[in-house]
Amino acid sequence: MSKTKVLLVGAAGETGGSIANGLLEDGSFEVIALVRPISVHKPAILRLQERGIAIRKCDLKAPEEQLIEALAGIEVVISCVGPAEQQDQIPLAKAAKAVGVKRFIPCGFITVAPPGGVMWLRDEKEIVYNQIRQLWLPYTLVDVGWWYQLSYPRLPSGRVDYAMTSGNDEIIGNGDVTTALTDLRDIGHYMALIIKDPRTLNKKVLAYNLVSTQNEIYNLMEQLSEEKIDRNYVPEETICSRVLAARQASETYPFDPIKFIPRYLAEYQYSWGVRGDNNPEYAKYLGYYLTPELYPEYKPTDYREYLESVIRGTAKGVYTDRVISRKHQRHFPRTESSDSLYTRIFPRTESSDSLMSR
Numbered sequence: 001m002s003k004t005k006v007l008l009v010g011a012a013g014e015t016g017g018s019i020a021n022g023l024l025e026d027g028s029f030e031v032i033a034l035v036r037p038i039s040v041h042k043p044a045i046l047r048l049q050e051r052g053i054a055i056r057k058c059d060l061k062a063p064e065e066q067l068i069e070a071l072a073g074i075e076v077v078i079s080c081v082g083p084a085e086q087q088d089q090i091p092l093a094k095a096a097k098a099v100g101v102k103r104f105i106p107c108g109f110i111t112v113a114p115p116g117g118v119m120w121l122r123d124e125k126e127i128v129y130n131q132i133r134q135l136w137l138p139y140t141l142v143d144v145g146w147w148y149q150l151s152y153p154r155l156p157s158g159r160v161d162y163a164m165t166s167g168n169d170e171i172i173g174n175g176d177v178t179t180a181l182t183d184l185r186d187i188g189h190y191m192a193l194i195i196k197d198p199r200t201l202n203k204k205v206l207a208y209n210l211v212s213t214q215n216e217i218y219n220l221m222e223q224l225s226e227e228k229i230d231r232n233y234v235p236e237e238t239i240c241s242r243v244l245a246a247r248q249a250s251e252t253y254p255f256d257p258i259k260f261i262p263r264y265l266a267e268y269q270y271s272w273g274v275r276g277d278n279n280p281e282y283a284k285y286l287g288y289y290l291t292p293e294l295y296p297e298y299k300p301t302d303y304r305e306y307l308e309s310v311i312r313g314t315a316k317g318v319y320t321d322r323v324i325s326r327k328h329q330r331h332f333p334r335t336e337s338s339d340s341l342y343t344r345i346f347p348r349t350e351s352s353d354s355l356m357s358r
């Protein structure tokens with residue numbers, strides 16, 4: 001049987017790397033990476049080529065005819081671009097419609113949250129989803145909860161610092177809000193199942209491994225490490241104030257990374273930690289399918305075993321190439337006029353009281 005041809009955008013990134021791996025391990029896909037010309041010599045791309053992945057050189061910002069050329073013969077597109085690049089997927093979606101792609105998976109892969117003013121990053125993605133629906137392009141939307149890799153706190157001894165991107169030392173509210181978690185490495189395996197599955201066509205899927213609370217995660221880390229971790233409880237009101245301050249600071253130029261990174265980090269905490277959006281029950285209410293129900297036979301990576309590997313010193317850190325990515329994040333195509341349009345579509349709320357009354 002011939003293999004399904006999948007074009008993967010962002011294969012050198014964290015999510016894209018997991019998906020490349022998952023599709024290759026599955027064996028039923030021919031994986032082709034769309035790589036922008038400046039990145040073809042990246043070590044991650046060279047390693048993928050050694051594993052049999054072909055490269056098509058093209059930038060998402062290239063003219064439509066080049067995007068159409070890059071999509072020749074492609075059946076499925078999976079896109080995993082960074083937060084600042086969400087709307088750059090729209091020309092690719094148009095080109096995919098023009099060549100008759102059978103399924104387009106735009107860059108979701110975040111926590112569950114409702115559209116319309118809760119999270120800027122969610123709304124950036126929803127703008128792309130709406131374009132896809134307007135094109136009548138076959139799609140699947142996939143979210144994944146929190147990565148295991150970003151979920152656990154620092155240990156006082158510093159022995160897990162090697163695998164961390166931040167101190168992660170805040171417990172929101174009383175720490176009992178449940179949140180869905182997934183190992184980054186499982187995302188690719190889930191994608192192999194999802195894109196072969198006719199049930200997920202034109203649907204939303206939440207791929208996740210387990211549900212936990214911050215208190216449970218701290219307890220498990222303390223038990224496995226035999227270290228006592230300080231519990232820094234941050235009141236919900238403080239998170240709401242941070243969200244408002246970050247939104248106000250990003251008012252005139254929301255796409256300046258110095259401003260939008262604090263904004264989307266604060267909004268993440270607000271969404272999963274205060275509102276409690278990132279859980280399967282709410283996902284079902286929003287119309288998602290859940291992977292444990294779709295694929296009960298799939299055995300995801302065990303969270304305890306993952307944390308044991310972190311403490312042992314054998315886990316792999318994420319974003320070890322971030323200096324390169326930060327440089328790329330400075331290329332923003334947007335104008336002030338499109339920013340003000342965005343502000344009109346998603347007006348900000350006026351006070352933290354309105355954030356608390358949900």
Ligand SMILES: NC(=O)c1ccc[n+]([C@@H]2O[C@H](COP(=O)([O-])OP(=O)(O)OC[C@H]3O[C@@H](n4cnc5c(N)ncnc54)[C@H](OP(=O)(O)O)[C@@H]3O)[C@@H](O)[C@H]2O)c1
Nearest residue numbers: 010012013014015039059060081082083109110145146147
């Ligand atoms: N659920 C979670 O806990 C969690 C955590 C982090 C991120 N995420 C989500 O996952 C998504 C992917 O993030 P990530 O951190 O995996 O991404 P990443 O590591 O930053 O990688 C982004 C990839 O997109 C490629 N790209 C960007 N602009 C491009 C263009 N114009 N043309 C072609 N390729 C382009 C980059 O290519 P180059 O190699 O050329 O730079 C890079 O390979 C994000 O949208 C974010 O919302 C979720």
